[in-house]
Amino acid sequence: MSVWINAIEQTALAEGGHIVVDVDGVNVAVFKIGGECYAIEDVCSHDGAPIADGLIDGDQIICPRHxxxxxxxxxxxxxxxxxxxxxxxxxxxxxxxxxVKDEYSN
Structure with a gap:
């Protein structure tokens, strides 16, 4: 069964901003782009480093390490x-x- 986790108040996230929240032990970066919110795991699949503080270019994030x-x-x-x-x-x-929906929670 999946569970919805309260991440932040809607007003706390500015356009173009992000915040990292814990979703059942996983760091998840929540972004606001074009008035919509999106969430990805805060990890670069290349080397496992956090990615949320990378530069945002449109709807893409650039890993600050590589x-x-x-x-x-x-x-x-x-x-x-x-x-x-x-x-x-x-x-x-x-x-x-x-x-944020935790699809792996039981």
Missing amino acids: GARFCIKTGAVKSPPAYEDIACFPVRVENGLVQ
Whole structure:
């Protein structure tokens, strides 16, 4: 069974901003782009380093260590040196709270 986790208040996340939250022991970066919220695991699939503080270019995030690019909306890898996607989490807004779905919770 999957569970929705309250991440942050909707008003706490500015356009173009992000915040890292713990979702059942996994660091998840929640972004706001174009008025919509997206969530990906805060890890570069190339070397395991955190990625949330990388530069944002449109809907992509650039890893601050080696420059790999990932789509914030889907977690898809867009350029080397990474070749594997990052986990992407469903997001919704309920009663003013941004929620992230933990699909692996029992």
